[in-house]
Each structure stands twice: as structure tokens, then as C-alpha cells.
Amino acid sequence: MKDHNAPYTSTTNACKLCKPLGACLAFRGIEGAIPFLHGSQGCATYMRRYIISHFREPMDIASSSLGEKQAVYGGGPNLKQGLKNVQSKYGARLIGVATTCLTETIGDDVPLLVREFRREMAGGNGHEDLPALVTVSTPSFSGTHMEGFQAAIKSVVEQMAAGGPATEAVNLLPGFVSPADIRYLKEVLADFDLTGIILPDISETLDGPAQDDYEKIPAGGTPLKDIRAMGRARATIELGRTLFPQETAGRFLENRFGVPWRPLGVPIGLRETDRFFQVLEELAGCATPPRHDLERGRLLDAMVDGHKYVFGKKAVVYGEEDLVVGLTAFLSEIGVRPVLCASGGHSGNFGEAIAAVTQDLLAEPPLVREGMDFYEIAEEVEALAPDLLIGHSKGYHLARKWGAPLIRVGFPIHDRFGGQRILHLGYRGAQSILDRIINAILEKKQQDSPVGYGYL
Amino acid sequence: MEPVIFEERQTQIHRKGTQPFDLACNKDSLAGAVSQRACVFCGSRVVLYPIADALHLVHGPIGCAAYTWDIRGALSSGPELHRLSFSTDLQERDVIFGGEKKLYRALMELIERHSPKAAFVYSTCIVGLIGDDLEGVCKKVSKKKGIPVLPVQSEGFKGNKRAGYHAACQAMFRLVGAGDTTGISKKSLNILGDFNLAGEIWIIREYFKRMGIEVVANITGDGRVDDLRRAHGAALNVVQCSGATMDLALMMEEVYGIPHLRVSYFGVEGMAESLYSVARFFDDPEMMARTRELVREELAELYPRLQEFRRALTGKKAAIYVGGAFKAFSLVKAFRLLGMEVVLVGSQTGTPADYQELHDITDEGTIIVDDSNPLELSSFLKEKDVDIFVGGVKERPIAYKLGVGFCDHNHERKEALEGFVGMLNFAQEVYNTVMSPVWQFVPRKVRKAA
Ligand code: SF4
Ligand code: SF4
Numbered sequence: 001m002k003d004h005n006a007p008y009t010s011t012t013n014a015c016k017l018c019k020p021l022g023a024c025l026a027f028r029g030i031e032g033a034i035p036f037l038h039g040s041q042g043c044a045t046y047m048r049r050y051i052i053s054h055f056r057e058p059m060d061i062a063s064s065s066l067g068e069k070q071a072v073y074g075g076g077p078n079l080k081q082g083l084k085n086v087q088s089k090y091g092a093r094l095i096g097v098a099t100t101c102l103t104e105t106i107g108d109d110v111p112l113l114v115r116e117f118r119r120e121m122a123g124g125n126g127h128e129d130l131p132a133l134v135t136v137s138t139p140s141f142s143g144t145h146m147e148g149f150q151a152a153i154k155s156v157v158e159q160m161a162a163g164g165p166a167t168e169a170v171n172l173l174p175g176f177v178s179p180a181d182i183r184y185l186k187e188v189l190a191d192f193d194l195t196g197i198i199l200p201d202i203s204e205t206l207d208g209p210a211q212d213d214y215e216k217i218p219a220g221g222t223p224l225k226d227i228r229a230m231g232r233a234r235a236t237i238e239l240g241r242t243l244f245p246q247e248t249a250g251r252f253l254e255n256r257f258g259v260p261w262r263p264l265g266v267p268i269g270l271r272e273t274d275r276f277f278q279v280l281e282e283l284a285g286c287a288t289p290p291r292h293d294l295e296r297g298r299l300l301d302a303m304v305d306g307h308k309y310v311f312g313k314k315a316v317v318y319g320e321e322d323l324v325v326g327l328t329a330f331l332s333e334i335g336v337r338p339v340l341c342a343s344g345g346h347s348g349n350f351g352e353a354i355a356a357v358t359q360d361l362l363a364e365p366p367l368v369r370e371g372m373d374f375y376e377i378a379e380e381v382e383a384l385a386p387d388l389l390i391g392h393s394k395g396y397h398l399a400r401k402w403g404a405p406l407i408r409v410g411f412p413i414h415d416r417f418g419g420q421r422i423l424h425l426g427y428r429g430a431q432s433i434l435d436r437i438i439n440a441i442l443e444k445k446q447q448d449s450p451v452g453y454g455y456l
Numbered sequence: 457m458e459p460v461i462f463e464e465r466q467t468q469i470h471r472k473g474t475q476p477f478d479l480a481c482n483k484d485s486l487a488g489a490v491s492q493r494a495c496v497f498c499g500s501r502v503v504l505y506p507i508a509d510a511l512h513l514v515h516g517p518i519g520c521a522a523y524t525w526d527i528r529g530a531l532s533s534g535p536e537l538h539r540l541s542f543s544t545d546l547q548e549r550d551v552i553f554g555g556e557k558k559l560y561r562a563l564m565e566l567i568e569r570h571s572p573k574a575a576f577v578y579s580t581c582i583v584g585l586i587g588d589d590l591e592g593v594c595k596k597v598s599k600k601k602g603i604p605v606l607p608v609q610s611e612g613f614k615g616n617k618r619a620g621y622h623a624a625c626q627a628m629f630r631l632v633g634a635g636d637t638t639g640i641s642k643k644s645l646n647i648l649g650d651f652n653l654a655g656e657i658w659i660i661r662e663y664f665k666r667m668g669i670e671v672v673a674n675i676t677g678d679g680r681v682d683d684l685r686r687a688h689g690a691a692l693n694v695v696q697c698s699g700a701t702m703d704l705a706l707m708m709e710e711v712y713g714i715p716h717l718r719v720s721y722f723g724v725e726g727m728a729e730s731l732y733s734v735a736r737f738f739d740d741p742e743m744m745a746r747t748r749e750l751v752r753e754e755l756a757e758l759y760p761r762l763q764e765f766r767r768a769l770t771g772k773k774a775a776i777y778v779g780g781a782f783k784a785f786s787l788v789k790a791f792r793l794l795g796m797e798v799v800l801v802g803s804q805t806g807t808p809a810d811y812q813e814l815h816d817i818t819d820e821g822t823i824i825v826d827d828s829n830p831l832e833l834s835s836f837l838k839e840k841d842v843d844i845f846v847g848g849v850k851e852r853p854i855a856y857k858l859g860v861g862f863c864d865h866n867h868e869r870k871e872a873l874e875g876f877v878g879m880l881n882f883a884q885e886v887y888n889t890v891m892s893p894v895w896q897f898v899p900r901k902v903r904k905a906a
Contacts, residue, residue, distance in 0.1 A: 142548045
């Protein structure tokens with residue numbers, strides 16, 4: 001057995017991605033925005049390919065394309081030239097500039113360079129056309145893609161939101177969820193008659209319709225004017241339990257503009273969704289609309305119908321921390337035994353968040369491990385002998401070797417169709433995850449059985 | 457609206473028949489353009505990746521390794537160490553204090569765990585900046601562990617993919633010459649520049665076997681360290697693809713006097729001519745007879761079936777944008793064989809000579825382009841109203857968004873496209889794409905019909 005106090009030096013098959021990738025995904029959910037990486041070309045190309053393979057959508061990421069010279073003398077001129085090109089060719093309304101390991105190491109001061117760029121452009125006559133420029137520091141040697149995502153959201157809010165007369169809008173910061181999840185959240189807010197500002201909104205930008213013309217920047221995304229108005233909203237709902245000990249965009253809005261902050265877990269499963277709907281009821285001043293009540297009722301009905309299939313099954317859950325927290329909450333509610341919760345992230349809050357959502361349900365708490373890679377997860381799997389795995393597609397090798405079904409959720413899904421349309425949130429999302437879990441268990445049982453039951 | 461072509465890129469685009477041909481290429485990517493190009497590291501990784509019994513450790517922050525984990529369909533008939541993604545996952549303190557110690561420990565740990573035949577250590581951008589002595593660490597570990605530990609100087613920012621090919625070749629060249637070459641036939645060769653995607657190198661090896669030739673080393677598809685070490689015992693290097701492994705062939709030519717032939721296994725003409733040229737090299741009438749027989753047999757089987765595809769596909773339009781120009785040549789010819797018209801052809805890393813050759817083999821009006829980007833490509837696709845676009849995974853969504861057919865001819869393909877049978881697979885895929893009913897419903901076509 002491996003000693004957890006002496007982790008390996010090397011990483012094998014990482015269970016995380018690099019920081020600017022998260023920032024690019026966040027920027028992609030803003031209207032008229034182009035993500036821009038300040039660094040060498042390779043990083044941008046790799047991230048584009050990785051993201052495209054999941055969403056099956058175009059994903060342009062501009063790059064300042066630094067070469068050897070710039071790595072030595074500084075990347076300022078390339079950054080400015082790149083911004084100019086993106087502005088003129090894409091007609092971007094916002095450029096989200098994220099740094100990379102390279103530019104962080106050479107120490108380019110990106111906020112300063114961007115200020116200079118603004119001044120230089122104002123000296124010409126293009127001032128009124130200048131897009132909004134948001135900068136975020138995202139060195140991968142300190143933090144994963146989720147931290148990059150959250151850092152980008154926080155930067156957008158800090159650098160753009162303004163105060164003023166209060167509005168009726170509710171800010172909703174969902175974290176990194178699927179386009180289908182965002183569409184669901186929009187629907188829920190609309191049913192509550194709430195005006196929502198969802199940041200980011202990738203529902204169309206990363207899952208768009210067939211087009212007649214190639215759009216330089218896909219339609220959709222959080223409108224810039226809404227982002228500017230976030231300091232005037234009635235409240236901010238921010239999702240993701242592992243975030244909250246840190247400084248977040250929602251907390252910033254509260255401290256700076258007095259917008260009440262409502263931190264919640266990602267609404268996956270029954271009770272986390274209940275908590276979410278409860279806050280919506282408060283904010284909307286009305287009961288949950290009947291169709292969502294019905295969805296909740298059907299979910300409960302299904303949990304009862306299916307309880308025998310899943311009871312006591314052991315599950316390994318891995319991936320982004322907050323997604324794992326939500327899934328683990330739900331698994332505990334249906335009688336599955338989470339035995340390992342693993343993430344490549346290391347927020348320091350993972351264990352506490354898991355405990356908060358499972359404590360009263362589980363006789364035996366799961367192992368909770370931050371900073372894991374798939375080599376370590378595989379070692380645990382050997383010891384824990386799970387019946388199923390839940391996570392993104394990078395765990396497929398492990399599931400195949402171990403011979404347990406893999407329920408694919410989250411990002412990336414590189415080996416199945418429709419990853420961008422997986423619904424995780426709300427009663428409806430829980431319903432579909434439950435169906436998939438049970439069917440995976442039944443399919444395995446059927447396959448392994450010599451009898452070939454036609455009724456299960 | 458602004459023209460879709462960046463002014464600075466005008467010289468990297470040519471329309472055949474409009475002016476004298478003089479395409480600029482091998483330029484650095486333009487800042488702010490969304491280039492489809494990758495980095496030096498990517499070039500090295502692509503070339504060395506299929507060596508299946510070696511340890512491939514990426515020294516750098518996590519991304520560079522994570523994005524290259526098991527992404528290619530380079531198959532192995534034995535060990536599969538290459539399919540794991542190893543990284544030193546550098547953290548802030550390593551960047552400040554240097555990553556040598558971490559690299560040393562990671563290497564020792566992984567070599568102990570997996571007992572590889574050799575280890576490749578890839579340098580990434582950060583490592584180039586913090587100045588780790590890769591060579592020194594590798595030497596030390598090599599001595600301790602008794603296997604070759606080879607640094608690959610692949611700092612991303614030091615050029616484009618082609619520089620990465622070069623770095624990979626230099627690393628491999630350090631292996632060549634160390635093995636025992638007794639017993640290798642006079643009629644023998646190394647296969648360079650085939651990566652065994654979807655088992656392609658097995659098809660090619662089988663052809664050589666039928667011709668009576670011994671294959672010493674696969675470089676690098678289904679590759680083995682020990683084969684590489686005795687590769688200098690072969691009589692000939694056959695090199696596919698213009699960029700990736702040519703440097704190694706040249707080094708072997710210089711040091712060991714092994715001549716090389718440039719070949720292509722893609723398309724009927726390319727494949728047949730490649731086999732004939734090898735037979736001519738060995739100057740053996742019996743081998744030539746066997747080769748003729750082989751080609752005849754294969755074609756007899758292939759042609760009738762190709763004719764069916766040809767009937768359906770004649771007059772359809774194709775666009776090509778691939779990594780290396782050499783592949784583009786083969787594709788142009790293959791589409792011709794299917795009766796199709798090539799209206800756009802480009803590459804990420806072509807040389808002036810490559811582009812001249814493309815210019816010579818294409819029709820009037822064909823657009824020739826170097827280091828393109830999504831905006832340009834999409835405008836060309838629309839202008840030329842193409843039926844199928846051949847590219848890599850980054851180009852696919854551009855085509856699909858516009859409702860244009862697409863064929864992945866890149867490292868992620870899962871169908872064998874080489875050899876005579878590969879031509880048939882290719883024709884089948886083109887047919888399945890072009891003849892799909894879905895295109896008639898997409899906005900682009902509906903509007904035109906209205
Ligand atoms: S250098 Fe950093 S930003 Fe670039 S791919 Fe590697 S980890 Fe990601
Ligand atoms: S450009 Fe540098 S940092 Fe980025 S992927 Fe390539 S080697 Fe890694």
C-alpha cells in the first residue's frame with residue numbers, strides 16, 4: 001500500500017488541466033469575447049484542440065505567439081500587436097487576456113502593458129472602438145483549470161462591474177457547467193420570473209446551431225452591459241462549495257457594492273437542488289413553480305423505484321472538486337456508497353465540502369483526496385474494488401482495466417457523443433444521472449450473467 | 457466588413473493563375489491570428505510518441521503533458537508505455553528554485569516503476585527559461601539506471617513543429633549505432649516517418665515482406681528502442697512525409713552512409729511508385745518481379761471497387777489543409793483518382809520547394825496557402841463551395857459549422873489510410889461524407905436553393 005504522506009514525485013495521467021484553459025472557457029461565455037493567451041503558440045493550439053474535441057464547436061483562442069526573442073526581451077510588443085489584430089479582424093467587443101507559464105516566468109506585467117496599449121490606441125483615433133480588455137494571471141505552475149476559470153470570472157467582475165441604482169436582476173455565477181446546464185438554469189430563472197445575469201453563459205457559444213456564415217465570434221454569451229450592471233443586482237448566487245473560503249467574484253460584489261452574496265453548492269442531486277430552489281423562492285417571493293415541483297416529485301419517485309438496484313454499490317468519483325462534491329451528495333442520497341472522491345485540484349476545502357453534504361447520510365465517509373492523478377486513483381481502485389466510476393472520459397482506461405462501468409459526466413468527454421448536452425443540474429439533471437447510473441449497473445449485470453435475463 | 461485576410465498574410469496565399477508563383481512561408485505565426493500551428497514540443501512529441509517501450513517524460517508544467525495524453529492512434533503490437541502521460545508537473549517553487557532535483561527524482565521513480573528500455577525527457581518552454589541542465593540530469597540517471605536517458609530540446613517557443621521534428625531526430629540519433637547488427641540481411645531497410653496510426657505500418661511491413669525485404673526498425677510507429685539501436689545495420693532508409701524524420705535519415709546518411717528514398721504510402725500512385733523505387737534500389741530482378749506481382753494483385757482487387765466510388769464522386773470539390781505539404785501532394789493525387797477537383801490546398805509547415813510542387817500539380821484557380829487560420833479557411837470553403845474538407849481536428853468544427861463535409865487525415869484518425877487498402881478506406885470515407893443526406897438541409901444549401 002502506498003503511503004499518502006509521501007506522494008510520488010512524478011505525475012502520471014493527470015486528473016487536471018492547465019490554468020489558462022479554464023480562463024479561456026470562462027471568457028468564451030461572454031458576448032463578443034475572444035480569449036487571448038499571452039505566451040507561445042503551442043499552448044493555445046493544444047487547448048483549442050482539447051476543447052473542440054469535447055464541444056465539437058469552433059473555439060478560437062488568439063495567442064501573442066512569442067518566439068525566442070520575445071522570451072528573452074519581453075512579450076510586450078507582440079501582445080500589443082496581437083490585441084490590435086484581434087480587435088480589427090474579429091471585431092471583438094471584449095478580449096480576455098490570460099497569461100501562461102511562459103509569460104509569468106519572464107515576468108511580463110500584463111495589466112501594465114494593457115494600460116499602455118489603451119493609451120497608445122487612444123492617441124490614435126480608434127478609441128471608441130476599443131474593446132473591453134480584461135486581464136487575468138493564470139500560471140499553471142500554481143493552480144488547475146478550475147482555478148483559472150474562477151480567476152477569469154473574478155477578473156471580469158472586478159474589472160467591469162460598476163455600482164449605481166439598484167436593479168431587479170439576480171447575478172448567478174454557476175461555475176464550469178455544461179451548455180445544457182446553463183440552458184436549464186435560464187429556464188428555471190424565467191419560470192421564477194427572475195431576471196438573471198448568468199456569468200459565464202456558454203449555452204450558445206459552445207453549443208450553437210448550424211450556420212450559414214462562419215461567425216467570427218459565436219452569438220450568445222453574457223451581455224457586456226449586464227456584466228457592467230452586476231454591481232447593482234439584488235443578490236449574487238454563487239455555486240461551488242470549495243470556493244468559498246477564498247476571495248470570489250460573489251464576495252467581491254458584496255464587499256464592493258453591497259450586493260448580498262448567497263454562496264451555495266452546485267445544485268446536483270436532491271438536497272443541494274432544494275437549497276438552490278429555496279434561495280430562488282426567497283428572492284422571487286413565490287413558491288417553486290409547479291413544473292419544477294413535479295420534476296422533484298418524479299425524481300423522488302424514481303429514487304424509490306430504483307433504490308434496490310443501487311443500494312450499497314461502491315462508487316469512485318473523480319474530477320473537478322465542486323462537481324465531485326455535488327455528485328457525491330447525490331450518490332449518498334440514493335444509497336450508493338462513495339468510497340473515493342478524487343480530484344487533481346487542491347483547494348484545501350475538498351474534504352470539508354464532501355463532509356458537509358454527506359455527513360448525515362454515510363456511516364463511513366469516503367476517502368477524499370486532492371491533487372490526485374490517475375496512477376494514484378488506480379492504486380486506490382485496486383484496494384477499494386468499486387462497482388462503478390463516475391467522472392470525465394479520461395478515466396476510461398481505468399474503468400476498462402478494472403471492468404466497472406463508467407458514468408460520463410463533466411469535462412472532457414472525448415470518447416462519446418453529446419458531452420456538451422449532458423445535464424447535471426437540478427431535479428431534472430439528477431433524474432437523468434440516476435437513469436444512467438441504474439442502466440449502467442443493469443447493463444453490466446446483464447452482460448455478466450450467463451442466463452441473459454430479459455427482465456431486470 | 458473588413459476583408460477576412462490579414463494584410464500581413466497576403467504573401468502566404470496564392471491563387472494559381474493570377475500572378476507568378478512566389479509563396480512566402482516558414483514565417484513566424486502572426487501575433488493575434490488564431491494560427492493552427494503547434495509548438496516545437498508538439499513536433500517532438502508526435503515523432504517520438506509511438507516508441508512504445510520508452511518512457512516519455514514531459515518536464516514542465518502539467519498542460520503540455522495533459523494535452524498529449526494518448527491522443528494519437530499510434531498502435532503497438534507489444535508494450536504500451538507510450539500511452540501513459542508522464543509529467544514533472546512543475547510548481548511555483550520549482551520555477552523559482554529550478555526543477556532539476558524534481559526531474560531527477562521523477563525519472564528515478566518512473567524508471568524503477570516501469571523498467572523502460574530508454575527514456576526521453578522533453579523540455580518545455582518553462583524549462584528553457586529556468587535553465588535546468590537537462591543534459592546533466594539525464595547523464596546522471598542514465599549512469600545510475602543503465603539505460604539511455606535522452607534529453608529532447610523541445611522548448612515550445614524556439615520555433616514551430618519542424619524544429620521539434622529536428623530535436624526528436626537528434627535524440628533518436630543518439631540511440632542509433634549502439635546495437636549489434638550481425639545477421640541483418642543485405643536486402644533490408646528502416647521505415648521512417650510512419651507512425652502506425654490505425655495499424656498502417658503493419659500494412660507497409662507486409663508489402664516489404666512480400667517483396668523479400670527485411671525491416672530492421674520502425675521509425676517510429678510500433679517502434680522499439682532496441683530496433684533503433686541497430687537501425688544503422690539496414691541498407692536503406694525509406695522516409696515518408698517531408699518533415700518529420702528526414703533529418704534522421706540525413707544524419708544516418710552522413711555518419712553511416714545509408715542512402716534514403718522519399719516515399720509516400722498514400723494513394724495508389726504513391727504507393728506503387730514507392731515500392732518500385734525500393735525494388736529499383738536493390739537492383740534485383742526477382743524482387744522487381746515480385747513487386748510487380750504484388751502491385752498487380754492489389755490493383756486488381758482495388759480498381760473495380762474504386763470505380764464505383766468514382767462514378768458517384770466525379771466533379772465534387774475538395775479542400776485540403778494539413779500539417780505537412782508532402783501529405784498534401786498525395787491527397788491531391790488521390791482526389792484526382794476519385795474524379796474530384798481540388799480547389800484549396802495548404803499546409804502548416806511547407807517549404808518553398810513543397811509549395812512549388814503543389815503549384816505544379818494543381819489546377820488553375822486553386823488556392824494555395826501557408827499557415828492559415830479559421831477565418832481564412834472558412835472564407836475559402838464558402839467561396840469555393842467545397843463538398844469535403846480534409847484537415848485535422850482543429851479544422852473540423854469550422855467545416856461542420858458551415859455544413860461542409862470533413863475528413864480527418866491527421867494523427868487522430870482511426871482508419872488506416874495508407875497502402876492500397878488505405879486508398880479504399882479513404883474512398884469509402886469520402887463517399888460516406890459527400891453522399892450523406894444531411895448537407896441538403898444545412899442553411900448554406902437551403903438558402904442557395906431558395
Ligand atoms: S506552458 Fe503552462 S499554459 Fe502552456 S500548456 Fe503548458 S501548462 Fe498550459
Ligand atoms: S508552447 Fe511551450 S508551454 Fe506551450 S505547449 Fe508548447 S512546450 Fe508547452
